Amino acid sequence: xxxxxxxxxxxxxxxxxxxxDIGRQVDLDWPQIIAFAAHQTNYSGTYVYQHDxxxxxxxxxxxxxxxxxxxxxxxxxxxxxxxxxxxxxxQWYSGDKNAVKVERQYSSKRFPALQPxxxxxLNENYLIxxxxxxxxxxxxxxxxxxxxxxxxxxxxxxxxxxxxxLLLKAAVLDERQExxxxxxxxxxxxxxKIERTQVMLGQSDGSLEQQSHSATPPETSEQFETSExxxxxxxxxxxxxxxxxxxxxxxxxxxIHIVFSDGLAGISVFIETSVNNFKKRLGLSSRGAxxxxxxxxxxxxxxxxxxxxxxxxxxxxxxxxxxxx
Amino acid sequence: xxxxxxxxMDGELFDDDAEETLDxxxxxxxxxxxxxxxxxxxxxxxxxxxxxxxxxxxxxxxxQAEPTILSPRTRASHNARWFALSAAASVMAxxxxxxxxxxxxxxxxPQIAMQQSNTVRPANLPANGLDDYxxxxxxxSPSLNVHGMPTYVSTxxxxxxxx
Numbered sequence: 091x092x093x094x095x096x097x098x099x100x101x102x103x104x105x106x107x108x109x110x111d112i113g114r115q116v117d118l119d120w121p122q123i124i125a126f127a128a129h130q131t132n133y134s135g136t137y138v139y140q141h142d143x144x145x146x147x148x149x150x151x152x153x154x155x156x157x158x159x160x161x162x163x164x165x166x167x168x169x170x171x172x173x174x175x176x177x178x179x180x181q182w183y184s185g186d187k188n189a190v191k192v193e194r195q196y197s198s199k200r201f202p203a204l205q206p207x208x209x210x211x212l213n214e215n216y217l218i219x220x221x222x223x224x225x226x227x228x229x230x231x232x233x234x235x236x237x238x239x240x241x242x243x244x245x246x247x248x249x250x251x252x253x254x255x256l257l258l259k260a261a262v263l264d265e266r267q268e269x270x271x272x273x274x275x276x277x278x279x280x281x282x283k284i285e286r287t288q289v290m291l292g293q294s295d296g297s298l299e300q301q302s303h304s305a306t307p308p309e310t311s312e313q314f315e316t317s318e319x320x321x322x323x324x325x326x327x328x329x330x331x332x333x334x335x336x337x338x339x340x341x342x343x344x345x346i347h348i349v350f351s352d353g354l355a356g357i358s359v360f361i362e363t364s365v366n367n368f369k370k371r372l373g374l375s376s377r378g379a380x381x382x383x384x385x386x387x388x389x390x391x392x393x394x395x396x397x398x399x400x401x402x403x404x405x406x407x408x409x410x411x412x413x414x415x
Numbered sequence: 416x417x418x419x420x421x422x423x424m425d426g427e428l429f430d431d432d433a434e435e436t437l438d439x440x441x442x443x444x445x446x447x448x449x450x451x452x453x454x455x456x457x458x459x460x461x462x463x464x465x466x467x468x469x470x471x472x473x474x475x476x477x478x479q480a481e482p483t484i485l486s487p488r489t490r491a492s493h494n495a496r497w498f499a500l501s502a503a504a505s506v507m508a509x510x511x512x513x514x515x516x517x518x519x520x521x522x523x524x525p526q527i528a529m530q531q532s533n534t535v536r537p538a539n540l541p542a543n544g545l546d547d548y549x550x551x552x553x554x555x556s557p558s559l560n561v562h563g564m565p566t567y568v569s570t571x572x573x574x575x576x577x578x
Contacts, residue, residue, distance in 0.1 A: 093461065109459070173558060180550070180554065182550075194533055212432070331555070332555060338547040338548070338551060347551060347555075349552075349555045349556070351556070351557045352557075353557060354557055355556075355557070356552065356556030356557050358548070358552035358555065360548055360551070375545070380549065380552075382548065382549075393545075393548055395545075395548050396552070396556075397556065400470040405500065
């Protein structure tokens with residue numbers, strides 16, 4: 091009897107995980123594993139990015155060590171462009187190999203990991219399911235589908251490396267299940283010795299002609315400032331995660347930046363005075379899954395950016411109101 | 416019988432059945448009413464322009480042919496039934512129109528709007544002017560946490576398109 095019982099228990103633990111892998115609603119483990127792997131794994135590889143009928147490749151190197159995270163993202167097609175990130179500092183280079191210059195420099199205050207409230211938001215707004223297991227770039231992966239509960243956001247499908255959790259492929263799908271954008275690693279090295287100097291573009295080969303070291307723009311206020319602005323029609327499930335005044339490069343005036351998140355997609359609302367901005371292109375523009383909608387609201391220019399369908403950015407932009415005190 | 420007449424009108428009967436139904440119609444003059452009624456319903460539903468003209472002609476003819484004194488009661492009841500039927504057809508038509516418009520109002524219209532806003536091919540993002548916003552957005556977007564650096568790929572990609 092005892093033996094049979096323990097056999098049942100053993101069978102349960104052996105059999106259940108084996109059968110439970112496909113199609114079941116996953117708990118919050120996978121998103122957390124993926125987010126952790128994106129920051130903690132050392133890797134270097136080439137991936138292909140497809141969007142709007144274009145295809146381009148880029149090379150990425152990511153190192154995480156005692157001094158933090160270091161990343162380099164470099165375009166492989168066309169003129170040389172690169173992002174280099176050392177912890178919170180992001181630099182954007184462009185130009186050919188003889189003249190590389192810093193185009194932009196940012197202080198990126200990103201969140202260290204998925205915050206608990208974002209994780210629970212993720213689970214509220216998306217049905218998260220495991221899908222097929224696939225082999226990508228020579229690695230075994232598990233596909234995870236984030237199916238939104240409404241059509242105001244995109245479906246996201248991710249293929250995570252079984253061992254490390256690193257994303258080897260990610261696709262954004264619209265409500266007709268058509269691919270909006272997708273990136274796939276076509277060559278990848280995970281772990282092991284990854285040459286540090288590779289990451290430091292320009293500083294190693296001395297080709298840096300000019301580095302406009304204007305310090306990162308001072309952030310004029312704390313993370314949570316409440317302005318007189320209200321965004322009335324943010325889709326259900328999006329929560330405000332930040333609001334502040336900031337200087338965008340080249341701007342003389344402050345811009346109010348409000349960020350909403352549903353755990354997976356983000357929507358940014360920028361509000362600034364519209365003086366001298368009338369020449370700017372208004373309306374909808376897009377790149378892959380990112381849509382931008384700009385409009386003039388009274389004397390202000392409202393710009394909404396998000397990894398959400400066009401009508402969501404339009405809805406959000408149309409609902410921006412100035413609180414009357 | 417009603418079903419057969421309806422099917423006959425819609426051309427849904429096989430030849431044998433159709434002939435049978437036509438014979439039936441020939442033998443029973445009172446079935447002619449049904450035949451007419453179905454045509455009326457069909458006309459009303461299809462919103463033919465001459466529906467009303469047909470009705471008045473029919474009525475006129477009937478009134479002309481009416482031997483008022485000889486059989487007033489049966490004729491009256493007959494007419495009442497006829498009007499009831501045509502009223503029923505009108506109500507049906509009205510209901511159908513109302514139902515259709517409700518459908519358009521609640522479901523079809525938003526779907527069309529949805530498709531329009533989603534199938535509108537927006538302009539490609541211009542490189543200069545919006546990149547600041549993209550960068551500012553991306554550094555705070557949760558997708559950066561999930562995807563890591565590849566999030567910036569779209570910003571990198573854009574540059575090439577524009578050059």
